Amino acid sequence: MNQILVVDDDSSSRESIILNLSKDDRHFLEASNGVEALEIVRSENPDIVVCDIRMPQMDGLEFLEKVKEYKSDLHVIMITAYDDMQTTVRAIQQGAFEYVRKPIDILDLELTIKRALENLDVCRRLEGLISKIGKEYQIDNIIGKSPGMMEVFKIIGAVSTSPVTVLIRGQSGTGKELIAKAIHYNSPFRDQPFIPVNCTAIPENLIESELFGHEKGSFTGAISQNKGKFELAGQGTIFLDEIGDMPLQLQTKLLRVIQERTFERVGSNKTIKTEARIIAATHKNLETLLEKGDFREDLYYRLRVVEITVPPLSERIEDIPALVDYLMEKINRDLGKDVRRVSPEVIELLTKIEWKGNVRELENVLRRAIVLSRGDVLLPETLTESPQIDVSQTASATITAPFRSLAEAEKEYINKVLLHNDWNKKRTCEVLNIARTTLDRKIEQYELKPLEK
Ligand SMILES: Nc1ncnc2c1ncn2[C@@H]1O[C@H](COP(=O)(O)OP(=O)(O)OP(=O)(O)O)[C@@H](O)[C@H]1O
Ligand SMILES: [Mg+2]
Numbered sequence: 001m002n003q004i005l006v007v008d009d010d011s012s013s014r015e016s017i018i019l020n021l022s023k024d025d026r027h028f029l030e031a032s033n034g035v036e037a038l039e040i041v042r043s044e045n046p047d048i049v050v051c052d053i054r055m056p057q058m059d060g061l062e063f064l065e066k067v068k069e070y071k072s073d074l075h076v077i078m079i080t081a082y083d084d085m086q087t088t089v090r091a092i093q094q095g096a097f098e099y100v101r102k103p104i105d106i107l108d109l110e111l112t113i114k115r116a117l118e119n120l121d122v123c124r125r126l127e128g129l130i131s132k133i134g135k136e137y138q139i140d141n142i143i144g145k146s147p148g149m150m151e152v153f154k155i156i157g158a159v160s161t162s163p164v165t166v167l168i169r170g171q172s173g174t175g176k177e178l179i180a181k182a183i184h185y186n187s188p189f190r191d192q193p194f195i196p197v198n199c200t201a202i203p204e205n206l207i208e209s210e211l212f213g214h215e216k217g218s219f220t221g222a223i224s225q226n227k228g229k230f231e232l233a234g235q236g237t238i239f240l241d242e243i244g245d246m247p248l249q250l251q252t253k254l255l256r257v258i259q260e261r262t263f264e265r266v267g268s269n270k271t272i273k274t275e276a277r278i279i280a281a282t283h284k285n286l287e288t289l290l291e292k293g294d295f296r297e298d299l300y301y302r303l304r305v306v307e308i309t310v311p312p313l314s315e316r317i318e319d320i321p322a323l324v325d326y327l328m329e330k331i332n333r334d335l336g337k338d339v340r341r342v343s344p345e346v347i348e349l350l351t352k353i354e355w356k357g358n359v360r361e362l363e364n365v366l367r368r369a370i371v372l373s374r375g376d377v378l379l380p381e382t383l384t385e386s387p388q389i390d391v392s393q394t395a396s397a398t399i400t401a402p403f404r405s406l407a408e409a410e411k412e413y414i415n416k417v418l419l420h421n422d423w424n425k426k427r428t429c430e431v432l433n434i435a436r437t438t439l440d441r442k443i444e445q446y447e448l449k450p451l452e453k
Helices: 011-021 034-044 060-070 085-093 106-136 147-160 176-185 204-212 229-233 248-260 286-292 297-303 317-335 344-352 358-372 406-420 425-432 436-445
Strands: 002-007 026-031 048-052 075-080 098-101 166-169 194-198 237-241 262-264 271-273 277-282 306-309
Touching: 002 011, 002 034, 011 026, 011 106, 026 034, 034 048, 034 060, 048 060, 048 106, 060 075, 060 085, 075 085, 075 106, 085 098, 098 106, 147 176, 147 306, 166 176, 176 194, 176 237, 176 277, 194 204, 194 229, 204 229, 204 248, 204 262, 229 237, 248 262, 248 277, 248 297, 286 297, 317 344, 317 358, 317 425, 358 406, 358 425, 406 425, 406 436, 425 436
Parallel strands: 002 026, 002 048, 048 075, 075 098, 166 277, 166 306, 194 237, 237 277
Antiparallel strands: 262 271
16 A cells, blocks of 8 residues: 655645545645644655645755755655746755646546555665665675684774775685675665676677777777776776786876876877775786786885785685584575485584685585485485495595596586576576576586487
């Protein structure tokens, strides 16, 4: 049920509006001046207000100003006199959703109300989505109690409130992107976009226009004007992943963005300001790149103002049990499975592995094991397919058993998941948590084929 408050000192005009707009899913409230209207907004929390301008005690504009202070996202439709353009403009400037001219054309008012209700619906869904996404990247969802991770949390807490540039370093799969998102979603600009840019994945000649946009005709293929990520980010966050792979020429431009907060679109000399926060990440050793002249020293110092170094999983094995719990919960949810029980032996086994691919590798191993599990117990044999590994023995010894190569294991595993899903590639990608293009590439690389019927 949508609640609509009609504010007008003339009771017959209120009645006529209500009569004409009445519908089953609408409930109307009435007020004869701004003071009354404010009280009703506070007590009844209507979805939309339709408000006349000229009223005794508190007029429409004053009401609009007060009500917006109280509830900035309330949709207020103002009814303005035909010849009073100045008031109309002021109403819109003060945040009215729309205005309708007197004498009221009911069809016009009906359409405006419909638009306001639709807009409200979109806003609410967006809010729900943002808070859902936000929850996913709450600091609580970054698992870790080890001293190394506690240090990371401290810095996230300190930097999230101000838009400083942050550099996140750490091996592949340690959670760099997760940390970048946690900083963003804990910042005052969490409802602005978080835009990841992978500097490795974008061809060198396109990355500048990706970041800064381009004008129509500025290079072959630029068929229309395009906004770049910096413009799209607003006051949000640009996450420059794999910054170590950024071409030198672009590093110069990025340095200017950080220093002056301005840039130009490719093919334009109009300077554009940006308020976006930059978070960069790399698994590479930037100092080595500096020595080789592949990374600008001045940019390096600019980025390092705040640095977060995420320790590899092998340096925080005390985090493994909690990570296993958390990841299993997440994977069960993704896959609609219910594998809850893990024996202490399995946990111990998991703490003995070197985890070169860090948390991502741990997640993938668990995902695979959960897919292969039948009941609700995570069986040790599903963790590794190598028959040489006897879990009961390896629990107290470092695993040295001859593993197969990663490629072989990957080939077999992908094949298994494809078969399990009757070669439905979409499902397979979801299970494997990889992009469709990656799956297609792997299928070709490993020459995988569906079973012949
Ligand atoms: N501390 C953690 N708690 C919970 N999940 C984590 C943690 N660290 C990483 N993950 C999960 O591991 C996976 C890899 O993390 P992420 O993509 O952030 O790593 P990365 O450092 O950016 O890796 P890469 O260098 O390969 O891009 C993600 O699914 C992430 O949710
Ligand atoms: Mg990453």
